[in-house]
Amino acid sequence: MTVEEVADILGLEFLAGKGEASHQVTGGYCSDLLSDVMANAREGDLWLTLQAHMNVVAVATLVKLAGVVVTGGREVEPRVVAKAEEKGVCLLRSARPTFELAGALWELLKKEGR
Amino acid sequence: MSQVYQADLHIHTALSPCAEDEMRPRRIVMRAVEAGLDVIGIADHNSAENVAAVAEAAKALLLEGKIDRAVYVVPGMEVTTKEEVHVLCMFARAEDALAWQEVVYCALPPEPNDVVALGDQLVLDSADEVIRRANERRLMSATSLGLEEVFRGVAEHGGVAIPSHVDRAAYGLLGVLGVIPEEIAPRLVAVEVSGRISVHQAIERHPCLKGIPLIRSSDAHWLSEVGASRTGFVLEGVPSLEEIRLALTGEGGRGIVQFHAMRND
Numbered sequence: 001m002t003v004e005e006v007a008d009i010l011g012l013e014f015l016a017g018k019g020e021a022s023h024q025v026t027g028g029y030c031s032d033l034l035s036d037v038m039a040n041a042r043e044g045d046l047w048l049t050l051q052a053h054m055n056v057v058a059v060a061t062l063v064k065l066a067g068v069v070v071t072g073g074r075e076v077e078p079r080v081v082a083k084a085e086e087k088g089v090c091l092l093r094s095a096r097p098t099f100e101l102a103g104a105l106w107e108l109l110k111k112e113g114r
Numbered sequence: 115m116s117q118v119y120q121a122d123l124h125i126h127t128a129l130s131p132c133a134e135d136e137m138r139p140r141r142i143v144m145r146a147v148e149a150g151l152d153v154i155g156i157a158d159h160n161s162a163e164n165v166a167a168v169a170e171a172a173k174a175l176l177l178e179g180k181i182d183r184a185v186y187v188v189p190g191m192e193v194t195t196k197e198e199v200h201v202l203c204m205f206a207r208a209e210d211a212l213a214w215q216e217v218v219y220c221a222l223p224p225e226p227n228d229v230v231a232l233g234d235q236l237v238l239d240s241a242d243e244v245i246r247r248a249n250e251r252r253l254m255s256a257t258s259l260g261l262e263e264v265f266r267g268v269a270e271h272g273g274v275a276i277p278s279h280v281d282r283a284a285y286g287l288l289g290v291l292g293v294i295p296e297e298i299a300p301r302l303v304a305v306e307v308s309g310r311i312s313v314h315q316a317i318e319r320h321p322c323l324k325g326i327p328l329i330r331s332s333d334a335h336w337l338s339e340v341g342a343s344r345t346g347f348v349l350e351g352v353p354s355l356e357e358i359r360l361a362l363t364g365e366g367g368r369g370i371v372q373f374h375a376m377r378n379d
Contacts, residue, residue, distance in 0.1 A: 033198050035256035039223065053284035054132065055254065062231035 001025050001112055003067045003090045010104050012092040016084035025066040028105045030098050034059050048098045052076045060089045071098045116367050118346045119353050123155030124331035127164040131233030131254050134336040138242035139171035147181045149341030153353045155188035157202050159253040160218050162211035163237045165189035170240035186353035193264050194256045200278035200285040203268045206355040214271045221257035226250050262297040274359055279308035281316050288320050304329055304362045309343030313372050327362045346371030
């Protein structure tokens, strides 16, 4: 499943990195501690988090995540959006809380056999 | 005789991967003087390798006549606790900061830095030249040190620990933990509020801050931010960590004065 397809089905708002929307989503990760994501998330994961600051983009690049979804309707500052665009990171947003989105993403990935 | 010294106690150098390349010792000091600062605190992420160079640059620039007054440089660092809270650690001498740095280095994860993803980490000399690229460790990481451990460890090294930008959602004590934990409350000398709100607003939003000395600093990651937020320290003698500590506790006519400039970002 591509980031674009996941975004469509789950109703996620694309903030940046639409050019990379064809990246495959091979898993998901929930954490609001960047150190945890750096240590334990895998390449191709879609990261669901409340964190919306600059380092989130850096972590997405570092771990080669499929993308980052800022949950809970949190605001994302324009300069974070700009950074994501510059680095080619899929940055998305949802009003839904992490728990709900995680459940929905889990079901989607299960159907795909992941 | 007491005097007000303008201080920005939270400035990054190009050692911090997220700081701009222009954050070099001489440039930082000259910018600080332009901005009217008397005291600057160097606080890179999890490292103090550039603090001595900034202090030497301040001395050299004064001797060269390039600046017209002394700038006191507080040796420090900004530690990321395991809870992902940022804490400003300030010391009396560079040696104390470097001794604490050894503890912090042992508590960082083993992965090296990724320059492309995170930014370069430059160790500089007092002439602003690169001595080496310190990418053998990832300074952007959280350490395995808990908040209380950091407070205890800094005290053991004769320093002062001040939670950074507590009002910020990212890495701010109140943003991350929601409260001031009981374990650190007795050791709390002061708390730093970001430049984005005034001290009054900070107390309004976070009543738990009432009664705690609040300082504001720039958290400068590029030159134009140096001095963008600052705190005035009323001191009895020339600036030193001890004078600053006494000013925070209000000893002997010392105290802190707020400057109300607001960041515009």
